[in-house]
Amino acid sequence: MEICTAQSFFSERKIGMAYDVPEGVDIMGKYDAEFAKILTKDALQFVADLQSEFRNHIKYALECRKEAKIRYNNGGLPGFDPATKYIREGEWVCAAVPPAVADRRVEITGPVGRKMIINALNSGAKVFMADFEDALSPSWENLMGGQVNLRDAVNRTISFHDKARNRVYKLNDQTAKLFVRPRGWHLPESHIFIDGEPATGCLVDFGLYFFHNCMAFRRTQGEGFGPFFYLPKMEHSREAKIWNNVFERAEKLSGIEKGSIRATVLIETLPAVFQMDEILYELRDHSVGLNCGRWDYIFSYVKTFQAHPDRLLPDRVLVGMTQHFMRSYSDLLIRTCHKRGVHAMGGMAAQIPIRDNPVANEAALELVRKDKLREVKAGHDGTWAAHPGLIPAIMEVFTNSMGNKANQIHTVKREDAVNLTEEDLLQRPRGVRTMEGLRHNTRVGIQYLAAWLTGTGSVPLYNLMEDAATAEISRVQNWQWLKYGVELDGDGLGVKVTLELFGRVVEDEMTRIEREVGQEKFKKGMYKEACKIFTRQCTKPMLDDFLTLDAYNHIVNHYPKGSSSRL
Numbered sequence: 001m002e003i004c005t006a007q008s009f010f011s012e013r014k015i016g017m018a019y020d021v022p023e024g025v026d027i028m029g030k031y032d033a034e035f036a037k038i039l040t041k042d043a044l045q046f047v048a049d050l051q052s053e054f055r056n057h058i059k060y061a062l063e064c065r066k067e068a069k070i071r072y073n074n075g076g077l078p079g080f081d082p083a084t085k086y087i088r089e090g091e092w093v094c095a096a097v098p099p100a101v102a103d104r105r106v107e108i109t110g111p112v113g114r115k116m117i118i119n120a121l122n123s124g125a126k127v128f129m130a131d132f133e134d135a136l137s138p139s140w141e142n143l144m145g146g147q148v149n150l151r152d153a154v155n156r157t158i159s160f161h162d163k164a165r166n167r168v169y170k171l172n173d174q175t176a177k178l179f180v181r182p183r184g185w186h187l188p189e190s191h192i193f194i195d196g197e198p199a200t201g202c203l204v205d206f207g208l209y210f211f212h213n214c215m216a217f218r219r220t221q222g223e224g225f226g227p228f229f230y231l232p233k234m235e236h237s238r239e240a241k242i243w244n245n246v247f248e249r250a251e252k253l254s255g256i257e258k259g260s261i262r263a264t265v266l267i268e269t270l271p272a273v274f275q276m277d278e279i280l281y282e283l284r285d286h287s288v289g290l291n292c293g294r295w296d297y298i299f300s301y302v303k304t305f306q307a308h309p310d311r312l313l314p315d316r317v318l319v320g321m322t323q324h325f326m327r328s329y330s331d332l333l334i335r336t337c338h339k340r341g342v343h344a345m346g347g348m349a350a351q352i353p354i355r356d357n358p359v360a361n362e363a364a365l366e367l368v369r370k371d372k373l374r375e376v377k378a379g380h381d382g383t384w385a386a387h388p389g390l391i392p393a394i395m396e397v398f399t400n401s402m403g404n405k406a407n408q409i410h411t412v413k414r415e416d417a418v419n420l421t422e423e424d425l426l427q428r429p430r431g432v433r434t435m436e437g438l439r440h441n442t443r444v445g446i447q448y449l450a451a452w453l454t455g456t457g458s459v460p461l462y463n464l465m466e467d468a469a470t471a472e473i474s475r476v477q478n479w480q481w482l483k484y485g486v487e488l489d490g491d492g493l494g495v496k497v498t499l500e501l502f503g504r505v506v507e508d509e510m511t512r513i514e515r516e517v518g519q520e521k522f523k524k525g526m527y528k529e530a531c532k533i534f535t536r537q538c539t540k541p542m543l544d545d546f547l548t549l550d551a552y553n554h555i556v557n558h559y560p561k562g563s564s565s566r567l
């Protein structure tokens, strides 16, 4: 965190380089004339109103998460709530799907950088999910730059000049429909203070985007509906209820019809799989489906069972969608969504194109095809692609199966999934735990964090896409194996994971990373800082809820100087 001098504080104010803020709002992010067009007094007032109205509801929901954690840590298991059986068994449906997003067979995702947005909107996918979450390092520059870029994208004025390649990027006539994913409830926005407290990150992301784009979006993209959102990392339907109230408030304040805003909720925590009907019910006027956020779901399995040594995960690479608990989650999600008349979206295969090796590239593509075929045959209405190079193959798989139908909501009911039980959804994953698993987690976790600390939230590592969710799996798996002194198998030696062993692994992997990235990049990068944070996180006596909360402190930079005293 930068410490600023009083002199620079006054000189910045004097020459008028300060944001014009409403009462009760303080901006401590660096001044930028482009950001000031987003951080207008009216837009900030809109965010501040949401913050004042929902602050206590959010605090309560986060307290409830802590209480649930205590229950699980004392041996409890997540399960269906008897008190809401009437919702699960009731005959109700969500509002009809807006025509603009009836067909979502391939959705590309990516962070909110300017070139990335243009490439994603031009990619041929039906939807682009612009990500302020797993794929974005939430630095002030990334967040506010992202808002500028999205405004220009919605207004169709966005362009990008790649000077090195002398290439200009512009939007095609036909573009993907835009969804925006704000951060989860847990992340603060420490560059914006409202009534003396850091703002809630997702209300900043949602509020600024909605305020500036609502009307243009409905006109240009939404065919009278929208804007559209993805909502991450919920653990309970009470969190969906807050979002529903935020949406209603935003609709009222902007004078648009109730039910205009639509959102797909990611089911990516273990507790939420038992709340899918309840989540859709709370958002029934604003819902456009659920999505299998498989990577955070695996992370959440470890987190939820952090005090259950009988439920340790095998190597990360072995926890795929064909494990019984993962398949059950996807099947129940499809059944639930289709019963309620909305999309059941599949998740992200981690493979990305491998440019310099055609054989390996074809093998990676084949894995993606196989994963997508499983999804479409199971009844998913669409799925995610991490990279434009995967879109034709994924499109082909979905189109071969679905034909001209926009989706499978009314044709694949999956009534068989009604018999899935709590045991099915919690079943222990099978497979070995190996030294290579421990090494891979460490190597990938440190490199991801090093990228995140320097502003990049999604990276290609060893031919796979890595983002905050996959890095979390690496972290919590190492923590779990260390905590319970897991005996590694696969090498026939039965080595136990101890602090000493882990220390050696970290040293080896740092040497390997330096060799792989080269000395210069290693020296200039944040690998040592990343290693410190990752090691600390893996060896804590109690598991931290989120890696990014700890790491966030390293990317908060307060301006003008002297304003840090609030922290």
Ligand SMILES: CC(=O)SCCNC(=O)CCNC(=O)[C@H](O)C(C)(C)COP(=O)(O)OP(=O)(O)OC[C@H]1O[C@@H](n2cnc3c(N)ncnc32)[C@H](O)[C@@H]1OP(=O)(O)O
Binding pocket: 108, 109, 110, 111, 115, 116, 117, 119, 120, 131, 134, 135, 295, 296, 348, 352, 353, 385, 386, 387, 388, 458, 459, 460, 464, 465, 466, 467, 469, 470
């Ligand atoms: C668990 C979850 O939450 S999954 C969802 C969150 N994660 C994501 O969204 C990850 C999205 N994917 C990515 O960020 C990227 O694909 C990465 C980081 C994995 C790889 O990116 P790169 O190393 O740039 O890939 P590569 O060099 O092959 O890119 C080739 C071109 O495709 C573009 N591209 C790659 N991925 C994307 C994307 N997701 N959206 C738009 N364009 C993309 C690049 O910008 C580049 O464009 P250019 O040729 O005009 O310069």
Ligand SMILES: O=CC(=O)O
Binding pocket: 134, 266, 268, 292, 293, 294, 295, 296, 297, 347, 348, 469
């Ligand atoms: O957000 C998606 C996930 O898999 O996590």
Ligand SMILES: [Mg+2]
Binding pocket: 134, 232, 266, 268, 293, 295, 296, 469
């Ligand atoms: Mg996720």
